[in-house]
Amino acid sequence: MKRSEDLWLSDGDLIIQAENVSFRIQAKALAESSTVFADMMEFPQNIGDDAEEKVDGVAVVRLFDSDADAAIFLKAIFDESFFLPPPSPTSITLLLDVLRLSNKYDAQPLFRRALLHLEALYPTTLAAFRAIPEPPHITHPDGPLAFHLAVLTAVTTYDARWLLPALLYEIACHPLRDILAAPAWDDLPAPAQRRILTTHAARLERLRVVNGIKFYDPSGLGCDWREGCPYNAHVAVVNLVTLMATDDKAVDALRYWTPVVREAYKHTRCGECLYNFERDIEADEKKVWEGLPATTGFAGWDEVMEMRAGIMDIRA
Known part of the structure:
Protein backbone atom coordinates (compact mmCIF):
# COMPACT_ATOMS: atom_id res chain seq x y z
CA MET A 1 0.00 0.00 0.00
CA ASP A 79 -5.00 21.49 1.45
CA GLU A 80 -6.09 25.14 1.59
CA SER A 81 -4.34 25.98 -1.67
CA PHE A 82 -5.82 23.10 -3.71
CA PHE A 83 -9.37 24.34 -4.39
CA LEU A 84 -9.65 27.99 -3.44
CA PRO A 85 -12.91 29.98 -3.67
CA PRO A 86 -13.61 32.08 -6.77
CA PRO A 87 -12.16 33.97 -8.49
CA SER A 88 -9.11 31.75 -8.00
CA PRO A 89 -8.37 29.84 -11.22
CA THR A 90 -9.49 26.23 -11.58
CA SER A 91 -10.42 23.77 -14.33
CA ILE A 92 -13.82 22.41 -15.27
CA THR A 93 -12.55 18.87 -14.70
CA LEU A 94 -11.47 19.56 -11.14
CA LEU A 95 -14.61 21.57 -10.44
CA LEU A 96 -16.96 18.82 -11.60
CA ASP A 97 -14.99 16.21 -9.65
CA VAL A 98 -15.30 18.30 -6.49
CA LEU A 99 -19.03 18.75 -7.08
CA ARG A 100 -19.55 15.02 -7.56
CA LEU A 101 -17.51 13.91 -4.56
CA SER A 102 -18.72 16.61 -2.18
CA ASN A 103 -22.29 15.71 -3.11
CA LYS A 104 -21.59 12.00 -2.56
CA TYR A 105 -20.10 12.57 0.89
CA ASP A 106 -22.35 15.51 1.78
CA ALA A 107 -19.42 17.85 2.26
CA GLN A 108 -21.58 20.95 2.35
CA PRO A 109 -18.92 23.71 2.58
CA LEU A 110 -17.02 22.15 -0.32
CA PHE A 111 -20.16 21.68 -2.41
CA ARG A 112 -21.11 25.31 -1.84
CA ARG A 113 -17.65 26.51 -2.84
CA ALA A 114 -17.89 24.62 -6.12
CA LEU A 115 -21.31 26.14 -6.85
CA LEU A 116 -19.94 29.62 -6.11
CA HIS A 117 -17.34 29.03 -8.83
CA LEU A 118 -20.16 28.33 -11.29
CA GLU A 119 -22.23 31.25 -10.04
CA ALA A 120 -19.34 33.58 -10.83
CA LEU A 121 -19.88 32.74 -14.52
CA TYR A 122 -23.67 32.32 -14.43
CA PRO A 123 -24.76 35.10 -12.06
CA THR A 124 -28.19 36.23 -10.94
CA THR A 125 -27.78 39.97 -11.58
CA LEU A 126 -27.17 41.90 -14.76
CA ALA A 127 -24.35 43.88 -13.12
CA ALA A 128 -22.52 40.64 -12.23
CA PHE A 129 -23.14 39.28 -15.74
CA ARG A 130 -21.53 42.36 -17.27
CA ALA A 131 -18.55 41.94 -14.92
CA ILE A 132 -17.73 38.33 -15.89
CA PRO A 133 -13.98 38.33 -16.63
CA GLU A 134 -12.60 37.41 -20.01
CA PRO A 135 -11.13 34.87 -20.14
CA PRO A 136 -13.12 33.18 -17.37
CA HIS A 137 -11.35 31.85 -14.29
CA ILE A 138 -12.51 28.29 -15.06
CA THR A 139 -10.75 26.69 -18.02
CA HIS A 140 -12.02 24.01 -20.39
CA PRO A 141 -9.78 22.42 -23.04
CA ASP A 142 -12.57 22.16 -25.63
CA GLY A 143 -13.83 25.73 -25.61
CA PRO A 144 -16.86 27.69 -24.34
CA LEU A 145 -19.67 25.57 -25.81
CA ALA A 146 -18.31 22.32 -24.40
CA PHE A 147 -17.86 24.13 -21.09
CA HIS A 148 -21.49 25.32 -21.00
CA LEU A 149 -22.86 21.89 -21.89
CA ALA A 150 -20.74 20.21 -19.21
CA VAL A 151 -22.04 22.68 -16.64
CA LEU A 152 -25.62 22.10 -17.79
CA THR A 153 -25.26 18.40 -17.06
CA ALA A 154 -23.96 19.20 -13.57
CA VAL A 155 -26.70 21.76 -12.89
CA THR A 156 -29.33 19.20 -13.89
CA THR A 157 -27.70 16.45 -11.83
CA TYR A 158 -27.35 18.50 -8.63
CA ASP A 159 -30.56 20.55 -9.03
CA ALA A 160 -28.78 23.90 -9.00
CA ARG A 161 -31.48 25.36 -11.23
CA TRP A 162 -30.96 28.97 -10.18
CA LEU A 163 -27.92 28.94 -12.48
CA LEU A 164 -30.05 28.03 -15.51
CA PRO A 165 -31.25 31.47 -16.68
CA ALA A 166 -27.74 32.79 -17.34
CA LEU A 167 -26.41 29.37 -18.38
CA LEU A 168 -29.08 28.72 -21.00
CA TYR A 169 -28.65 32.25 -22.30
CA GLU A 170 -24.96 31.53 -22.88
CA ILE A 171 -25.80 28.28 -24.68
CA ALA A 172 -28.45 29.98 -26.82
CA CYS A 173 -25.80 32.40 -28.08
CA HIS A 174 -24.31 29.50 -30.08
CA PRO A 175 -25.85 28.27 -33.35
CA LEU A 176 -28.06 25.26 -32.74
CA ARG A 177 -26.21 23.19 -35.32
CA ASP A 178 -23.02 23.56 -33.26
CA ILE A 179 -24.85 22.47 -30.12
CA LEU A 180 -26.41 19.40 -31.73
CA ALA A 181 -23.02 18.43 -33.19
CA ALA A 182 -21.19 18.77 -29.87
CA PRO A 183 -19.99 15.44 -28.41
CA ALA A 184 -21.60 16.34 -25.08
CA TRP A 185 -25.08 16.71 -26.60
CA ASP A 186 -25.95 13.00 -26.56
CA ASP A 187 -24.78 12.73 -22.95
CA LEU A 188 -27.13 15.46 -21.72
CA PRO A 189 -30.17 14.34 -19.75
CA ALA A 190 -33.43 14.62 -21.70
CA PRO A 191 -34.72 17.53 -19.54
CA ALA A 192 -31.54 19.48 -20.30
CA GLN A 193 -31.93 18.86 -24.04
CA ARG A 194 -35.53 20.06 -23.89
CA ARG A 195 -34.48 23.23 -22.08
CA ILE A 196 -31.93 24.03 -24.78
CA LEU A 197 -34.40 23.49 -27.60
CA THR A 198 -37.01 25.58 -25.80
CA THR A 199 -34.53 28.39 -25.31
CA HIS A 200 -33.83 28.38 -29.03
CA ALA A 201 -37.50 28.96 -29.77
CA ALA A 202 -36.69 32.68 -29.70
CA ARG A 203 -34.30 32.07 -32.59
CA LEU A 204 -37.15 30.50 -34.54
CA GLU A 205 -39.20 33.64 -34.07
CA ARG A 206 -36.30 35.84 -35.16
CA LEU A 207 -35.84 33.81 -38.31
CA ARG A 208 -39.57 33.86 -39.01
CA VAL A 209 -39.59 37.64 -38.91
CA VAL A 210 -36.29 38.23 -40.70
CA ASN A 211 -36.95 35.75 -43.48
CA GLY A 212 -40.64 36.57 -43.87
CA ILE A 213 -41.86 33.01 -43.39
CA LYS A 214 -45.58 32.87 -42.65
CA PHE A 215 -48.02 30.08 -42.01
CA TYR A 216 -50.04 29.63 -45.16
CA ASP A 217 -53.60 30.87 -44.83
CA PRO A 218 -55.79 29.05 -47.37
CA SER A 219 -58.88 31.14 -46.64
CA GLY A 220 -58.32 33.19 -49.79
CA LEU A 221 -58.70 30.04 -51.86
CA GLY A 222 -62.15 29.29 -50.54
CA CYS A 223 -61.01 26.85 -47.84
CA ASP A 224 -63.43 26.72 -44.91
CA TRP A 225 -60.73 25.73 -42.40
CA ARG A 226 -59.87 29.14 -41.01
CA GLU A 227 -57.26 27.76 -38.60
CA GLY A 228 -54.97 27.01 -41.52
CA CYS A 229 -53.70 24.03 -43.44
CA PRO A 230 -51.73 21.43 -41.41
CA TYR A 231 -49.55 20.55 -44.38
CA ASN A 232 -48.48 24.11 -45.03
CA ALA A 233 -47.96 24.71 -41.32
CA HIS A 234 -45.67 21.68 -41.30
CA VAL A 235 -43.74 23.02 -44.29
CA ALA A 236 -43.29 26.38 -42.57
CA VAL A 237 -41.92 24.72 -39.41
CA VAL A 238 -39.51 22.60 -41.44
CA ASN A 239 -38.29 25.73 -43.21
CA LEU A 240 -37.78 27.48 -39.88
CA VAL A 241 -35.82 24.61 -38.38
CA THR A 242 -33.69 24.34 -41.52
CA LEU A 243 -32.85 28.02 -41.38
CA MET A 244 -32.06 27.82 -37.69
CA ALA A 245 -29.77 24.85 -38.20
CA THR A 246 -27.75 26.73 -40.81
CA ASP A 247 -27.71 30.06 -39.01
CA ASP A 248 -24.17 31.10 -38.06
CA LYS A 249 -25.09 34.32 -36.32
CA ALA A 250 -24.54 34.63 -32.58
CA VAL A 251 -27.61 36.06 -30.86
CA ASP A 252 -26.18 37.88 -27.86
CA ALA A 253 -28.33 40.88 -27.04
CA LEU A 254 -26.57 41.47 -23.73
CA ARG A 255 -23.12 41.80 -25.30
CA TYR A 256 -23.91 43.21 -28.72
CA TRP A 257 -23.36 46.87 -27.86
CA THR A 258 -19.71 46.75 -26.92
CA PRO A 259 -17.87 50.08 -26.49
CA VAL A 260 -16.31 49.64 -29.94
CA VAL A 261 -19.68 48.96 -31.62
CA ARG A 262 -21.26 51.90 -29.82
CA GLU A 263 -18.59 54.31 -31.01
CA ALA A 264 -18.80 53.02 -34.57
CA TYR A 265 -22.57 53.47 -34.50
CA LYS A 266 -22.33 57.02 -33.18
CA HIS A 267 -20.03 58.05 -36.02
CA THR A 268 -22.50 56.91 -38.68
CA ARG A 269 -25.79 58.23 -37.26
CA CYS A 270 -27.39 61.63 -36.97
CA GLY A 271 -28.72 63.27 -33.84
CA GLU A 272 -32.20 61.83 -34.29
CA CYS A 273 -30.89 58.24 -34.02
CA LEU A 274 -28.59 59.11 -31.15
CA TYR A 275 -31.30 60.74 -29.05
CA ASN A 276 -31.55 58.69 -25.84
CA PHE A 277 -29.30 56.09 -27.52
CA GLU A 278 -27.50 54.93 -24.38
CA ARG A 279 -30.67 54.96 -22.28
CA ASP A 280 -32.55 52.87 -24.83
CA ILE A 281 -29.76 50.29 -24.98
CA GLU A 282 -29.76 50.06 -21.19
CA ALA A 283 -33.54 49.59 -21.15
CA ASP A 284 -33.42 46.90 -23.85
CA GLU A 285 -30.71 44.94 -22.07
CA LYS A 286 -32.66 45.06 -18.80
CA LYS A 287 -35.72 43.78 -20.64
CA VAL A 288 -33.74 40.84 -22.00
CA TRP A 289 -32.29 40.07 -18.57
CA GLU A 290 -35.64 40.28 -16.78
CA GLY A 291 -37.07 37.79 -19.28
CA LEU A 292 -34.43 35.10 -18.73
CA PRO A 293 -36.03 33.33 -15.74
CA ALA A 294 -39.20 32.64 -17.75
CA THR A 295 -37.18 30.57 -20.24
CA THR A 296 -36.45 28.07 -17.46
CA GLY A 297 -39.84 27.94 -15.78
CA PHE A 298 -39.32 30.59 -13.09
CA ALA A 299 -41.82 33.37 -12.49
CA GLY A 300 -38.99 35.89 -12.14
CA TRP A 301 -35.64 36.59 -10.54
CA ASP A 302 -37.23 36.66 -7.06
CA GLU A 303 -38.17 33.00 -7.43
CA VAL A 304 -34.68 32.22 -8.73
CA MET A 305 -33.16 33.81 -5.63
CA GLU A 306 -35.54 31.91 -3.34
CA MET A 307 -34.33 28.64 -4.81
CA ARG A 308 -30.73 29.73 -4.47
CA ALA A 309 -31.25 30.57 -0.80
CA GLY A 310 -32.91 27.22 -0.21
CA ILE A 311 -29.79 25.41 -1.42
CA MET A 312 -26.91 27.70 -0.55
CA ASP A 313 -28.11 28.76 2.89
CA ILE A 314 -28.51 25.14 3.94
CA ARG A 315 -24.99 24.44 2.76
CA ALA A 316 -23.46 27.61 4.14
Whole structure:
Protein backbone atom coordinates (compact mmCIF):
# COMPACT_ATOMS: atom_id res chain seq x y z
CA MET A 1 0.00 0.00 0.00
CA LYS A 2 1.46 3.34 -1.10
CA ARG A 3 1.35 6.35 1.20
CA SER A 4 0.09 9.62 -0.23
CA GLU A 5 2.92 12.10 -0.68
CA ASP A 6 0.58 15.05 -0.13
CA LEU A 7 -1.69 13.77 2.62
CA TRP A 8 0.14 11.80 5.28
CA LEU A 9 -0.16 13.93 8.38
CA SER A 10 2.08 13.01 11.30
CA ASP A 11 -0.69 13.93 13.75
CA GLY A 12 -3.39 12.18 11.73
CA ASP A 13 -5.62 9.78 13.68
CA LEU A 14 -7.41 8.16 10.75
CA ILE A 15 -6.16 6.43 7.61
CA ILE A 16 -8.28 6.45 4.46
CA GLN A 17 -7.46 3.73 1.93
CA ALA A 18 -8.60 3.91 -1.69
CA GLU A 19 -7.27 1.37 -4.18
CA ASN A 20 -3.52 1.25 -3.54
CA VAL A 21 -3.06 4.60 -1.79
CA SER A 22 -3.38 5.49 1.89
CA PHE A 23 -4.10 8.96 3.27
CA ARG A 24 -3.47 9.81 6.94
CA ILE A 25 -5.69 12.65 8.04
CA GLN A 26 -7.43 14.14 11.07
CA ALA A 27 -10.77 12.48 11.73
CA LYS A 28 -12.34 15.48 13.45
CA ALA A 29 -11.60 17.84 10.55
CA LEU A 30 -13.00 15.31 8.08
CA ALA A 31 -16.16 14.86 10.15
CA GLU A 32 -16.65 18.63 10.37
CA SER A 33 -16.55 18.83 6.57
CA SER A 34 -18.64 15.77 5.69
CA THR A 35 -21.82 14.53 7.35
CA VAL A 36 -21.24 11.08 5.85
CA PHE A 37 -17.93 10.74 7.67
CA ALA A 38 -19.38 12.41 10.76
CA ASP A 39 -22.04 9.70 10.93
CA MET A 40 -19.37 7.09 10.40
CA MET A 41 -17.38 8.38 13.37
CA GLU A 42 -20.42 8.03 15.63
CA PHE A 43 -20.45 4.26 15.16
CA PRO A 44 -17.08 2.68 16.01
CA GLN A 45 -18.00 -0.54 14.20
CA ASN A 46 -17.62 1.39 10.95
CA ILE A 47 -13.95 1.98 11.72
CA GLY A 48 -11.51 -0.87 12.00
CA ASP A 49 -10.60 -1.61 15.62
CA ASP A 50 -8.88 -4.96 15.28
CA ALA A 51 -5.20 -5.41 14.49
CA GLU A 52 -5.84 -6.09 10.82
CA GLU A 53 -7.67 -2.79 10.45
CA LYS A 54 -4.94 -0.61 11.87
CA VAL A 55 -1.70 0.78 10.50
CA ASP A 56 0.87 1.92 13.06
CA GLY A 57 -1.96 1.86 15.61
CA VAL A 58 -4.16 4.16 13.52
CA ALA A 59 -7.67 3.06 12.51
CA VAL A 60 -8.34 2.48 8.82
CA VAL A 61 -11.38 3.27 6.67
CA ARG A 62 -11.58 1.79 3.20
CA LEU A 63 -13.32 3.65 0.39
CA PHE A 64 -14.55 2.23 -2.89
CA ASP A 65 -13.50 5.36 -4.78
CA SER A 66 -10.47 5.46 -7.03
CA ASP A 67 -7.31 6.72 -5.39
CA ALA A 68 -7.45 9.75 -7.73
CA ASP A 69 -10.96 10.65 -6.56
CA ALA A 70 -10.03 10.15 -2.92
CA ALA A 71 -7.01 12.41 -3.39
CA ILE A 72 -9.14 15.16 -4.93
CA PHE A 73 -11.76 15.01 -2.18
CA LEU A 74 -9.29 14.93 0.71
CA LYS A 75 -6.95 17.56 -0.74
CA ALA A 76 -9.90 19.89 -1.30
CA ILE A 77 -10.60 19.60 2.43
CA PHE A 78 -7.10 19.51 3.95
CA ASP A 79 -5.00 21.49 1.45
CA GLU A 80 -6.09 25.14 1.59
CA SER A 81 -4.34 25.98 -1.67
CA PHE A 82 -5.82 23.10 -3.71
CA PHE A 83 -9.37 24.34 -4.39
CA LEU A 84 -9.65 27.99 -3.44
CA PRO A 85 -12.91 29.98 -3.67
CA PRO A 86 -13.61 32.08 -6.77
CA PRO A 87 -12.16 33.97 -8.49
CA SER A 88 -9.11 31.75 -8.00
CA PRO A 89 -8.37 29.84 -11.22
CA THR A 90 -9.49 26.23 -11.58
CA SER A 91 -10.42 23.77 -14.33
CA ILE A 92 -13.82 22.41 -15.27
CA THR A 93 -12.55 18.87 -14.70
CA LEU A 94 -11.47 19.56 -11.14
CA LEU A 95 -14.61 21.57 -10.44
CA LEU A 96 -16.96 18.82 -11.60
CA ASP A 97 -14.99 16.21 -9.65
CA VAL A 98 -15.30 18.30 -6.49
CA LEU A 99 -19.03 18.75 -7.08
CA ARG A 100 -19.55 15.02 -7.56
CA LEU A 101 -17.51 13.91 -4.56
CA SER A 102 -18.72 16.61 -2.18
CA ASN A 103 -22.29 15.71 -3.11
CA LYS A 104 -21.59 12.00 -2.56
CA TYR A 105 -20.10 12.57 0.89
CA ASP A 106 -22.35 15.51 1.78
CA ALA A 107 -19.42 17.85 2.26
CA GLN A 108 -21.58 20.95 2.35
CA PRO A 109 -18.92 23.71 2.58
CA LEU A 110 -17.02 22.15 -0.32
CA PHE A 111 -20.16 21.68 -2.41
CA ARG A 112 -21.11 25.31 -1.84
CA ARG A 113 -17.65 26.51 -2.84
CA ALA A 114 -17.89 24.62 -6.12
CA LEU A 115 -21.31 26.14 -6.85
CA LEU A 116 -19.94 29.62 -6.11
CA HIS A 117 -17.34 29.03 -8.83
CA LEU A 118 -20.16 28.33 -11.29
CA GLU A 119 -22.23 31.25 -10.04
CA ALA A 120 -19.34 33.58 -10.83
CA LEU A 121 -19.88 32.74 -14.52
CA TYR A 122 -23.67 32.32 -14.43
CA PRO A 123 -24.76 35.10 -12.06
CA THR A 124 -28.19 36.23 -10.94
CA THR A 125 -27.78 39.97 -11.58
CA LEU A 126 -27.17 41.90 -14.76
CA ALA A 127 -24.35 43.88 -13.12
CA ALA A 128 -22.52 40.64 -12.23
CA PHE A 129 -23.14 39.28 -15.74
CA ARG A 130 -21.53 42.36 -17.27
CA ALA A 131 -18.55 41.94 -14.92
CA ILE A 132 -17.73 38.33 -15.89
CA PRO A 133 -13.98 38.33 -16.63
CA GLU A 134 -12.60 37.41 -20.01
CA PRO A 135 -11.13 34.87 -20.14
CA PRO A 136 -13.12 33.18 -17.37
CA HIS A 137 -11.35 31.85 -14.29
CA ILE A 138 -12.51 28.29 -15.06
CA THR A 139 -10.75 26.69 -18.02
CA HIS A 140 -12.02 24.01 -20.39
CA PRO A 141 -9.78 22.42 -23.04
CA ASP A 142 -12.57 22.16 -25.63
CA GLY A 143 -13.83 25.73 -25.61
CA PRO A 144 -16.86 27.69 -24.34
CA LEU A 145 -19.67 25.57 -25.81
CA ALA A 146 -18.31 22.32 -24.40
CA PHE A 147 -17.86 24.13 -21.09
CA HIS A 148 -21.49 25.32 -21.00
CA LEU A 149 -22.86 21.89 -21.89
CA ALA A 150 -20.74 20.21 -19.21
CA VAL A 151 -22.04 22.68 -16.64
CA LEU A 152 -25.62 22.10 -17.79
CA THR A 153 -25.26 18.40 -17.06
CA ALA A 154 -23.96 19.20 -13.57
CA VAL A 155 -26.70 21.76 -12.89
CA THR A 156 -29.33 19.20 -13.89
CA THR A 157 -27.70 16.45 -11.83
CA TYR A 158 -27.35 18.50 -8.63
CA ASP A 159 -30.56 20.55 -9.03
CA ALA A 160 -28.78 23.90 -9.00
CA ARG A 161 -31.48 25.36 -11.23
CA TRP A 162 -30.96 28.97 -10.18
CA LEU A 163 -27.92 28.94 -12.48
CA LEU A 164 -30.05 28.03 -15.51
CA PRO A 165 -31.25 31.47 -16.68
CA ALA A 166 -27.74 32.79 -17.34
CA LEU A 167 -26.41 29.37 -18.38
CA LEU A 168 -29.08 28.72 -21.00
CA TYR A 169 -28.65 32.25 -22.30
CA GLU A 170 -24.96 31.53 -22.88
CA ILE A 171 -25.80 28.28 -24.68
CA ALA A 172 -28.45 29.98 -26.82
CA CYS A 173 -25.80 32.40 -28.08
CA HIS A 174 -24.31 29.50 -30.08
CA PRO A 175 -25.85 28.27 -33.35
CA LEU A 176 -28.06 25.26 -32.74
CA ARG A 177 -26.21 23.19 -35.32
CA ASP A 178 -23.02 23.56 -33.26
CA ILE A 179 -24.85 22.47 -30.12
CA LEU A 180 -26.41 19.40 -31.73
CA ALA A 181 -23.02 18.43 -33.19
CA ALA A 182 -21.19 18.77 -29.87
CA PRO A 183 -19.99 15.44 -28.41
CA ALA A 184 -21.60 16.34 -25.08
CA TRP A 185 -25.08 16.71 -26.60
CA ASP A 186 -25.95 13.00 -26.56
CA ASP A 187 -24.78 12.73 -22.95
CA LEU A 188 -27.13 15.46 -21.72
CA PRO A 189 -30.17 14.34 -19.75
CA ALA A 190 -33.43 14.62 -21.70
CA PRO A 191 -34.72 17.53 -19.54
CA ALA A 192 -31.54 19.48 -20.30
CA GLN A 193 -31.93 18.86 -24.04
CA ARG A 194 -35.53 20.06 -23.89
CA ARG A 195 -34.48 23.23 -22.08
CA ILE A 196 -31.93 24.03 -24.78
CA LEU A 197 -34.40 23.49 -27.60
CA THR A 198 -37.01 25.58 -25.80
CA THR A 199 -34.53 28.39 -25.31
CA HIS A 200 -33.83 28.38 -29.03
CA ALA A 201 -37.50 28.96 -29.77
CA ALA A 202 -36.69 32.68 -29.70
CA ARG A 203 -34.30 32.07 -32.59
CA LEU A 204 -37.15 30.50 -34.54
CA GLU A 205 -39.20 33.64 -34.07
CA ARG A 206 -36.30 35.84 -35.16
CA LEU A 207 -35.84 33.81 -38.31
CA ARG A 208 -39.57 33.86 -39.01
CA VAL A 209 -39.59 37.64 -38.91
CA VAL A 210 -36.29 38.23 -40.70
CA ASN A 211 -36.95 35.75 -43.48
CA GLY A 212 -40.64 36.57 -43.87
CA ILE A 213 -41.86 33.01 -43.39
CA LYS A 214 -45.58 32.87 -42.65
CA PHE A 215 -48.02 30.08 -42.01
CA TYR A 216 -50.04 29.63 -45.16
CA ASP A 217 -53.60 30.87 -44.83
CA PRO A 218 -55.79 29.05 -47.37
CA SER A 219 -58.88 31.14 -46.64
CA GLY A 220 -58.32 33.19 -49.79
CA LEU A 221 -58.70 30.04 -51.86
CA GLY A 222 -62.15 29.29 -50.54
CA CYS A 223 -61.01 26.85 -47.84
CA ASP A 224 -63.43 26.72 -44.91
CA TRP A 225 -60.73 25.73 -42.40
CA ARG A 226 -59.87 29.14 -41.01
CA GLU A 227 -57.26 27.76 -38.60
CA GLY A 228 -54.97 27.01 -41.52
CA CYS A 229 -53.70 24.03 -43.44
CA PRO A 230 -51.73 21.43 -41.41
CA TYR A 231 -49.55 20.55 -44.38
CA ASN A 232 -48.48 24.11 -45.03
CA ALA A 233 -47.96 24.71 -41.32
CA HIS A 234 -45.67 21.68 -41.30
CA VAL A 235 -43.74 23.02 -44.29
CA ALA A 236 -43.29 26.38 -42.57
CA VAL A 237 -41.92 24.72 -39.41
CA VAL A 238 -39.51 22.60 -41.44
CA ASN A 239 -38.29 25.73 -43.21
CA LEU A 240 -37.78 27.48 -39.88
CA VAL A 241 -35.82 24.61 -38.38
CA THR A 242 -33.69 24.34 -41.52
CA LEU A 243 -32.85 28.02 -41.38
CA MET A 244 -32.06 27.82 -37.69
CA ALA A 245 -29.77 24.85 -38.20
CA THR A 246 -27.75 26.73 -40.81
CA ASP A 247 -27.71 30.06 -39.01
CA ASP A 248 -24.17 31.10 -38.06
CA LYS A 249 -25.09 34.32 -36.32
CA ALA A 250 -24.54 34.63 -32.58
CA VAL A 251 -27.61 36.06 -30.86
CA ASP A 252 -26.18 37.88 -27.86
CA ALA A 253 -28.33 40.88 -27.04
CA LEU A 254 -26.57 41.47 -23.73
CA ARG A 255 -23.12 41.80 -25.30
CA TYR A 256 -23.91 43.21 -28.72
CA TRP A 257 -23.36 46.87 -27.86
CA THR A 258 -19.71 46.75 -26.92
CA PRO A 259 -17.87 50.08 -26.49
CA VAL A 260 -16.31 49.64 -29.94
CA VAL A 261 -19.68 48.96 -31.62
CA ARG A 262 -21.26 51.90 -29.82
CA GLU A 263 -18.59 54.31 -31.01
CA ALA A 264 -18.80 53.02 -34.57
CA TYR A 265 -22.57 53.47 -34.50
CA LYS A 266 -22.33 57.02 -33.18
CA HIS A 267 -20.03 58.05 -36.02
CA THR A 268 -22.50 56.91 -38.68
CA ARG A 269 -25.79 58.23 -37.26
CA CYS A 270 -27.39 61.63 -36.97
CA GLY A 271 -28.72 63.27 -33.84
CA GLU A 272 -32.20 61.83 -34.29
CA CYS A 273 -30.89 58.24 -34.02
CA LEU A 274 -28.59 59.11 -31.15
CA TYR A 275 -31.30 60.74 -29.05
CA ASN A 276 -31.55 58.69 -25.84
CA PHE A 277 -29.30 56.09 -27.52
CA GLU A 278 -27.50 54.93 -24.38
CA ARG A 279 -30.67 54.96 -22.28
CA ASP A 280 -32.55 52.87 -24.83
CA ILE A 281 -29.76 50.29 -24.98
CA GLU A 282 -29.76 50.06 -21.19
CA ALA A 283 -33.54 49.59 -21.15
CA ASP A 284 -33.42 46.90 -23.85
CA GLU A 285 -30.71 44.94 -22.07
CA LYS A 286 -32.66 45.06 -18.80
CA LYS A 287 -35.72 43.78 -20.64
CA VAL A 288 -33.74 40.84 -22.00
CA TRP A 289 -32.29 40.07 -18.57
CA GLU A 290 -35.64 40.28 -16.78
CA GLY A 291 -37.07 37.79 -19.28
CA LEU A 292 -34.43 35.10 -18.73
CA PRO A 293 -36.03 33.33 -15.74
CA ALA A 294 -39.20 32.64 -17.75
CA THR A 295 -37.18 30.57 -20.24
CA THR A 296 -36.45 28.07 -17.46
CA GLY A 297 -39.84 27.94 -15.78
CA PHE A 298 -39.32 30.59 -13.09
CA ALA A 299 -41.82 33.37 -12.49
CA GLY A 300 -38.99 35.89 -12.14
CA TRP A 301 -35.64 36.59 -10.54
CA ASP A 302 -37.23 36.66 -7.06
CA GLU A 303 -38.17 33.00 -7.43
CA VAL A 304 -34.68 32.22 -8.73
CA MET A 305 -33.16 33.81 -5.63
CA GLU A 306 -35.54 31.91 -3.34
CA MET A 307 -34.33 28.64 -4.81
CA ARG A 308 -30.73 29.73 -4.47
CA ALA A 309 -31.25 30.57 -0.80
CA GLY A 310 -32.91 27.22 -0.21
CA ILE A 311 -29.79 25.41 -1.42
CA MET A 312 -26.91 27.70 -0.55
CA ASP A 313 -28.11 28.76 2.89
CA ILE A 314 -28.51 25.14 3.94
CA ARG A 315 -24.99 24.44 2.76
CA ALA A 316 -23.46 27.61 4.14
